[in-house]
Amino acid sequence: MRVVRETDSVLSEWREQALRFEREIARVVLGQQRVIRLLTIATFARGHVLLEGDVGVGKTTLLRALARAIGGSFERIEGTIDLMPADLIYHAHLGEDGKPRIDPGPLLRQGEDLSVFFFNEINRARPQVHSLLLRLMAERSVSAFNRDYHFPHVQVFADRNRVEREETFELPAAARDRFLMEVQVAMPADEAARRSLVFDTRFHNVDALLTEVKHGGLDPATLETIARAIQSGVRTSETLETYTLALWEAIRAPRAFGIAIDGVDMDRLVHGGASPRGMSYLIRAARVRAWLEGRDMVVPEDLRAVFPEVMAHRIFIDPVYELRREGIVGELIARVFERVPAP
Amino acid sequence: MARRLRLAFLALLAIAGATPAAAQVRAVDLYAPRAFGYVIGDALTLTADITLDAPFTLDPAALPTPRALNYWLDLREVRLDDHGVEGGQHRYTLGLTYQTFYAPLEPRRLDIPAIALSATDGARRVAVNVPGWSFLSSPLREVMTSTPGQAMTLRPDTAPRMIPTAGTRHALLASLVIALGALAVLAWQMGWWPFHRRRARPFAMAARAMAGALGSPSSESAYRGSLMALHRAFDTTAGHGLFAEDLPGFFAAHPAFRAVEGEVRRLFAVSRDVFFGGDAPGAQRALPPGELLALARRLRAVEREAS
Numbered sequence: 001m002r003v004v005r006e007t008d009s010v011l012s013e014w015r016e017q018a019l020r021f022e023r024e025i026a027r028v029v030l031g032q033q034r035v036i037r038l039l040t041i042a043t044f045a046r047g048h049v050l051l052e053g054d055v056g057v058g059k060t061t062l063l064r065a066l067a068r069a070i071g072g073s074f075e076r077i078e079g080t081i082d083l084m085p086a087d088l089i090y091h092a093h094l095g096e097d098g099k100p101r102i103d104p105g106p107l108l109r110q111g112e113d114l115s116v117f118f119f120n121e122i123n124r125a126r127p128q129v130h131s132l133l134l135r136l137m138a139e140r141s142v143s144a145f146n147r148d149y150h151f152p153h154v155q156v157f158a159d160r161n162r163v164e165r166e167e168t169f170e171l172p173a174a175a176r177d178r179f180l181m182e183v184q185v186a187m188p189a190d191e192a193a194r195r196s197l198v199f200d201t202r203f204h205n206v207d208a209l210l211t212e213v214k215h216g217g218l219d220p221a222t223l224e225t226i227a228r229a230i231q232s233g234v235r236t237s238e239t240l241e242t243y244t245l246a247l248w249e250a251i252r253a254p255r256a257f258g259i260a261i262d263g264v265d266m267d268r269l270v271h272g273g274a275s276p277r278g279m280s281y282l283i284r285a286a287r288v289r290a291w292l293e294g295r296d297m298v299v300p301e302d303l304r305a306v307f308p309e310v311m312a313h314r315i316f317i318d319p320v321y322e323l324r325r326e327g328i329v330g331e332l333i334a335r336v337f338e339r340v341p342a343p
Numbered sequence: 344m345a346r347r348l349r350l351a352f353l354a355l356l357a358i359a360g361a362t363p364a365a366a367q368v369r370a371v372d373l374y375a376p377r378a379f380g381y382v383i384g385d386a387l388t389l390t391a392d393i394t395l396d397a398p399f400t401l402d403p404a405a406l407p408t409p410r411a412l413n414y415w416l417d418l419r420e421v422r423l424d425d426h427g428v429e430g431g432q433h434r435y436t437l438g439l440t441y442q443t444f445y446a447p448l449e450p451r452r453l454d455i456p457a458i459a460l461s462a463t464d465g466a467r468r469v470a471v472n473v474p475g476w477s478f479l480s481s482p483l484r485e486v487m488t489s490t491p492g493q494a495m496t497l498r499p500d501t502a503p504r505m506i507p508t509a510g511t512r513h514a515l516l517a518s519l520v521i522a523l524g525a526l527a528v529l530a531w532q533m534g535w536w537p538f539h540r541r542r543a544r545p546f547a548m549a550a551r552a553m554a555g556a557l558g559s560p561s562s563e564s565a566y567r568g569s570l571m572a573l574h575r576a577f578d579t580t581a582g583h584g585l586f587a588e589d590l591p592g593f594f595a596a597h598p599a600f601r602a603v604e605g606e607v608r609r610l611f612a613v614s615r616d617v618f619f620g621g622d623a624p625g626a627q628r629a630l631p632p633g634e635l636l637a638l639a640r641r642l643r644a645v646e647r648e649a650s
Contacts, residue, residue: 239618297619301588338583341575 011233011291014226018044018292021218024069028209029062030197031188038183038309039066041288043155043218046227047180047281048137050122050171050313051159057185058197059159061206063118070223071216072115072153075106079125081167085132089144107136108144115153115220122158123168130175133158137178153220173316180281181306182313184326227288234287235297243300243342247307248279250336251315259335264321264328271316278314285310300342308333367462367469369394369432379450379479386419386442389455391473393435397428398464401435401471405461415445416455437473443480450481545576546646550639563623566632570614573639580646587611599649606638 018040025036035051039062042049051059067074077088088107095101103109107117119125119133133156136142141150158179160168176182188194197203236244250257251274255266286302293302312329321328374390381387393401401423411417422438437460445453457475461468531538549572556565556572577585581593590608594601609630616626630638 235619235621237619237621297615297621299587299615299619300584301586304586340584341578342584342586 008233008296010226011229012294014229015291015294017218021069024213025062025065028065028203028212029058030203031190031193032058032062032185035062035183035185037289037292038181038306041285041292041306042180043070043223044227044230044288044291045180045281045284046155046224047285048156048178049158050176050179050182051157051185052162052182053159053185054187055161055163057187059161059185060120061209062185063157063159064206064210065213066157067116067118068210068213068215070116070155070218070220072218072220073110073113074116074118075110075114076118076120077106079119079121079123079129081124081126083125083129085128088129088132089142104144107142108149112149112151113153113220114151115155115223117151117154117156119156119158121160123160123171125169127169127172130169130171134172134175134178137175153224176313177275177277179313180285181309183309230288230291231284233296234290236283236287237297240298240300240303243340244279244283244303246340247303247336248274250340251311251332254332254336257336257339259332259339261328261331261335268318269321269328269332271318274311274314278311282307282310300337304337307337367396367399367464367467368471369396371471371473373474373476375476375478378477379481381443381478381480382483383444383446383480384442386440387455387478389439389441389476391437391439393437393460393471393473395433395435395462395471397431397433399462399469400433400464401425402461402463402468405459406437407439407458412441412456415443415453417442417444439473445480447480447482448486450479452477453480544643544646545579546573546639546642549573549576550636550643553636553639563627566623566627566635567617569632569635569639570610570617573610573635573642574614576642587615597649599645600642603638603641603645606641610635610638 021043022036022040025039026033029036039049043066051063053059064076067076077083087105089105091103091105091109093101093103107114117136122130122133132142136151136154137156140152140154141148143149156179160171188197203209250259252270252272254270260266261269282303283298285306286298289302289305290296290298295302308330312333315329315332317325317329370392371394372392374392376387376389395401403423406421406423407418409418409420418439419442420438420440424436424438426434426436439458441455443453445451454477455475458473460471460473462471463469527537530536552572553569556568574585577593580597581589585593587608590611594604600607613626613630616622616629620626
């Protein structure tokens with residue numbers, strides 16, 4: 001009983017901290033409350049995130065602010081077409097004595113307590129790099145200098161812009177499945193936010209802006225513990241389990257639930273996906289969301305709040321509809337939540 | 344030279360054709376109505392029976408066309424009946440309807456002119472004469488009135504004949520009935536005015552189901568079932584799955600339910616505890632089955648007022 005109470009009080013204390021963390025980021029990134037909330041959820045669920053959006057909507061600023069607010073060591077790398085896995089791991093250069101030297105590269109430079117690894121323009125990197133990243137995300141380890149490096153606290157954030165498709169490499173499904181969320185960053189809808197982003201000089205110098213974010217609110221090692229506490233502390237009832245399975249079923253066989261989308265043949269729309277790993281990620285994210293809302297139980301609203309970001313990229317649809325993917329999958333998910341009866 | 348030769352040839356042909364002409368035309372008998380007592384505007388029908396020898400046929404091009412023959416006589420109608428060949432003779436009946444517009448001052452004999460037709464067997468051509476006829480036309484009234492005063496009283500005009508409209512009226516009635524029927528079907532389909540109450544009443548159904556289930560003593564599963572029934576009713580009313588977080592939107596879309604807003608929020612909180620918090624006994628204490636049933640009835644009343 002005492003232990004439970006302690007866990008409860010620790011969790012609510014951390015909830016305060018998480019909300020503070022959100023506010024810190026919201027101070028420098030305007031009009032992206034939902035994205036910030038999702039990134040907070042991902043941080044406390046210890047999941048990797050892929051950001052996708054237009055150019056110049058503040059993806060990079062958001063991630064830098066996030067990394068700064070989390071604290072711990074932080075590394076970033078830009079994806080380019082000639083980037084090879086070795087460039088991430090090793091840094092080859094000439095020493096002061098004129099002899100060639102091999103030093104740890106960006107990934108290893110901070111040692112094993114690397115907490116945030118930020119991969120910019122991930123789709124410009126080659127598949128070899130993707131596979132290295134796959135291992136880093138799945139196992140949180142890489143091999144270098146004849147040994148394995150482990151990064152127990154690493155969280156990978158990647159971004160890609162969806163405007164350019166030339167000279168890019170599509171991420172393999174396996175790599176995308178490793179991301180907890182794929183978050184769409186859009187322009188801020190709020191007019192006041194748009195106005196200040198354009199005219200307020202505070203937002204013109206990103207480096208100066210980022211110093212406003214309080215550094216290191218969350219300790220990565222504790223974050224790991226608290227994430228475990230959230231997962232065990234937030235309940236999922238039997239009803240919710242039934243509901244989740246019904247959602248899963250509805251995504252895979254929308255026709256059976258009477259879901260129809262204009263101009264789409266529902267029989268051939270969904271080819272597969274919504275993997276068991278995806279569903280477990282969904283519950284993980286939903287638990288964190290319930291905790292952030294101050295609840296100790298997961299309710300259908302939590303699933304609905306995180307479902308598009310966690311599940312949309314795991315649903316494989318017919319290639320015919322691939323070009324209209326965002327709209328169709330978004331509508332499919334919305335319809336599923338409208339149709340599948342809860343509780 | 345050549346022209347003169349051709350003329351001579353044509354003259355020869357005419358002689359050759361004319362010689363047997365009498366033999367080709369067997370008879371032309373004219374049948375006429377009475378020959379007197381006609382006044383201005385009267386129509387006369389003459390009938391001529393024409394009998395030709397077999398290969399000869401009457402040339403339809405030679406028939407007169409209905410027209411004004413002179414200033415007082417109109418040919419109104421020409422009808423030729425072909426009775427076919429019988430016993431080597433080709434019989435026709437030619438019907439001619441004339442109308443006279445002659446206004447005589449005293450009885451006067453008028454002449455209908457003869458008509459020249461022609462018959463041909465392909466090579467030869469013979470003339471067929473329908474003889475003329477004469478009749479006596481009389482004035483309508485005396486020239487000078489012997490008694491003073493009004494010479495003639497005009498008779499009133501005949502009433503105009505009604506245009507027959509019964510068929511049109513029946514067709515109009517039938518199409519009106521069909522249109523009204525179609526409108527009624529459409530209104531039923533769309534749930535318009537006379538049928539707007541047809542819409543299912545989800546809360547009424549839920550209340551009915553709950554009244555059965557929540558009778559004494561109520562079990563936990565009955566309580567859960569009742570909550571479910573209410574949730575389904577909310578889903579149906581909202582048109583989609585309704586969660587606790589959607590309640591503000593629901594009240595905005597269905598303002599009638601604002602009257603029970605507090606109770607609905609409590610219901611959703613309790614149902615959360617039951618289904619997701621695993622705290623059914625606490626929930627039953629917070630909202631006892633009796634109150635739940637009362638809430639269902641209030642919702643039913645709100646729904647009835649709103650619809």
